[in-house]
Amino acid sequence: MTISVVIADDQGMLRAGLRMVIETEPDMNVVGEASDGVEAVAVARRLRPDVVLMDIAMPRQDGLSATRALLATPDPPRVIVLTTFDTDDNLFRALQAGASGFLLKVSSPEHLITAIRVVAGGEALLDPAVTTRVISAFAGRPGPEPPPEVGELTPRELDVLRLMARGMSNSEIAAALTVGEATVKTHVARVLMKLGLRDRVQAVVYAYESGLVRAGGG
Template structure:
């Protein structure tokens, strides 16, 4: 355990006090380190490309370039980091756009320190969805405003993979999916990887968006 590499984190927020607070929380946690900071979106892109972190804590509202635009630029590049959007509200339409773009989720700025630490661990591990209840609620709320469109890629999924996609849409972790489908976690990991690959999705959060927008699940039917 002690030989594991620390989770490398970049903090991007235009308020210096917020950055200081986030740095203190992250660096007080064993196995995590802050490798860079940024005060706006332009700087965030440059710092991330230079420092190559595992996780970026990205304020959604920043000068020069907002966090959503910065996130899109980073996610479009090879080997992107996991990005957690920092926000004041959890119902902002920008959050839905961020999830569609491939960010791993969002965190309220008023969240307690232990929730921040857990968020970093969850997205760095990639086996779960950050704050599944809130994330699925935001996605269902915005996706439900439009008629679902069934993309042709859905036909590439096997019945089991479609079943896995439905469990992802409910925000289940790999361990929870394994328990529900009576298979091993390694098998679940393989299924999840194939679902993301076949549907050309970056993350579990994007899989939830896809499931709702394609009509694989309907708002109110995934819990």
């Protein structure tokens, strides 16, 4: 199956570079481009790609509001936000907007291709540096009481959620808990189902917003 991609960025040279990298892959095809958020929403709604690469800082409509608009439509595409870490506030708002992937614009071509495949496959991907930034953004904030639905999680599921929030992959969680990776995948799926979350990006946001994980703490 070919993965269809739309690139939304106000820099033409960057769009051309991303297109060149993506179209070297036999299972990927760039079906459209956009130079601002308004155009990104219109192009994505018309072409219905599998994945949208979305810059944050764009004219007319920024990538954050464009992401929210796209994800509010039926059967939305998966969105990977491209960021230069302009502000921690923008980064966290991008997480809250519901994007499934986050990459630095200086990420390697290999990392970009991996991210597109992971996100197109229904998973979520956080650049480790992004997770570190999220943790820093919560430093010093008072932690709320965990919501009632947290009580539905088993102790092991809570462990998995906390480790996900620290940016660990399934294999890293498996090593930390001394269990098999298949077991971790099962726990992750149950955590998402019980908490009504779409993917592990939402799980990271949830863990910090609910006070289950705090910067510098467990």
